[in-house]
Amino acid sequence: MIVRILGEGQFQVGDEAAAKLTTLDAELDAAVEKQDESAFRAALGAAVNLVRESGTSVPDDTFTTADYILPFSDATVAEVRKLLADGSIPGDSIGLP
Amino acid sequence: MSVMKRVSLIFRAKANKALDRMEDPRETLDYSYQQQVEMLTRVRRGVADVATSRKRVELQMNSLQKEVNRRDGQARDALSKGREDLARAALQNKAGLQGQLNDLQGQYASLQEQEEKLTLASQRLQSKVDAFRTRKETIKATYTAAEAQTRINEAFSGISEEMGDVGLAIQRAEDKTAQMQARAGAIDELLASGALEDHVSGPQDAIQAELDKLGAGNEIESELARMKGELSAGAPLQIESNGNKESSGSEATTKPESAETGQGADRPQAGEGS
Numbered sequence: 001m002i003v004r005i006l007g008e009g010q011f012q013v014g015d016e017a018a019a020k021l022t023t024l025d026a027e028l029d030a031a032v033e034k035q036d037e038s039a040f041r042a043a044l045g046a047a048v049n050l051v052r053e054s055g056t057s058v059p060d061d062t063f064t065t066a067d068y069i070l071p072f073s074d075a076t077v078a079e080v081r082k083l084l085a086d087g088s089i090p091g092d093s094i095g096l097p
Numbered sequence: 098m099s100v101m102k103r104v105s106l107i108f109r110a111k112a113n114k115a116l117d118r119m120e121d122p123r124e125t126l127d128y129s130y131q132q133q134v135e136m137l138t139r140v141r142r143g144v145a146d147v148a149t150s151r152k153r154v155e156l157q158m159n160s161l162q163k164e165v166n167r168r169d170g171q172a173r174d175a176l177s178k179g180r181e182d183l184a185r186a187a188l189q190n191k192a193g194l195q196g197q198l199n200d201l202q203g204q205y206a207s208l209q210e211q212e213e214k215l216t217l218a219s220q221r222l223q224s225k226v227d228a229f230r231t232r233k234e235t236i237k238a239t240y241t242a243a244e245a246q247t248r249i250n251e252a253f254s255g256i257s258e259e260m261g262d263v264g265l266a267i268q269r270a271e272d273k274t275a276q277m278q279a280r281a282g283a284i285d286e287l288l289a290s291g292a293l294e295d296h297v298s299g300p301q302d303a304i305q306a307e308l309d310k311l312g313a314g315n316e317i318e319s320e321l322a323r324m325k326g327e328l329s330a331g332a333p334l335q336i337e338s339n340g341n342k343e344s345s346g347s348e349a350t351t352k353p354e355s356a357e358t359g360q361g362a363d364r365p366q367a368g369e370g371s
Contacts, residue, residue, distance in 0.1 A: 025099040060224035063255025068101035089261040
């Protein structure tokens with residue numbers, strides 16, 4: 001599975017790590033829902049470390065999309081809520097006329 | 098739905114929206130490449146902006162550190178002169194400044210981290226854009242428009258995700274830099290006006306003035322003590338210099354006369370002193 005950590009690029013992770021990530025993702029979701037900053041930080045930190053440590057960087061000449069995208073490692077609940085709510089990414093206009 | 102999945106879908110939706118608008122896919126490769134190069138310029142400018150902010154914070158940290166040291170020196174000075182009240186005021190002042198300094202140190206670390214991250218993002222995008230250029234030429238040379246579609250979609254979606262990532266990173270850095278500049282501007286103004294001291298904990302100049310006064314007072318006291326010592330040693334020639342002090346006491350009543358004959362030149366000074 002391909003996972004991107006925002007600001008850090010894409011990583012290829014194995015099945016075992018992917019399963020752990022799914023659990024952490026549920027925790028992230030609950031924390032964002034409850035706006036629980038410390039639970040969010042804990043889950044995000046664990047997920048980011050897992051991907052960094054168990055994953056391998058996807059080569060630059062490989063063009064692929066990630067199955068999962070993790071927020072910036074120092075993101076806040078508010079930031080993630082905003083991204084999920086308005087769904088806009090800077091540079092939306094970039095790429096095509 | 099999960100957070101990570103939802104974020105990835107947002108990115109994908111962005112790429113798909115763009116792909117849907119394509120007419121001749123091969124032409125869009127060039128256009129996309131142009132945009133990527135522009136994005137590279139933007140991210141490099143972002144790195145430079147963050148570096149500028151970081152340097153500014155660094156200068157402010159140095160200024161604040163100097164102020165902190167100065168208050169520390171004042172506190173010691175005051176204490177050595179037995180003025181605990183002044184020492185306390187100076188230390189309170191120092192604590193306020195130290196708080197500001199700690200805050201700046203935190204900001205500095207955060208800016209440094211932003212700078213490093215953005216630099217890496219810029220390098221990653223550069224490699225990705227280089228690879229895209231190669232891929233684009235291969236696709237244009239090798240495939241017909243119809244055949245090219247799949248390859249282009251792949252390359253485009255991949256680069257689009259990277260661009261979105263970098264775009265978000267730049268936006269974050271810009272936000273942080275803007276916040277920092279607003280605060281840095283405020284601190285610059287405070288430092289320049291000297292109001293920082295007043296703002297933090299009362300007029301520091303009052304402390305310094307008091308210390309200066311104390312310093313002068315102490316010199317007078319020690320001079321006095323020296324003179325008293327000389328006086329009590331009883332050497333006639335030294336007495337006239339003590340003539341200005343009433344503290345000479347009872348024995349002074351007889352001695353000033355002999356002093357007057359000895360060195361009249363000292364008398365006016367003595368008069369001024371008392």
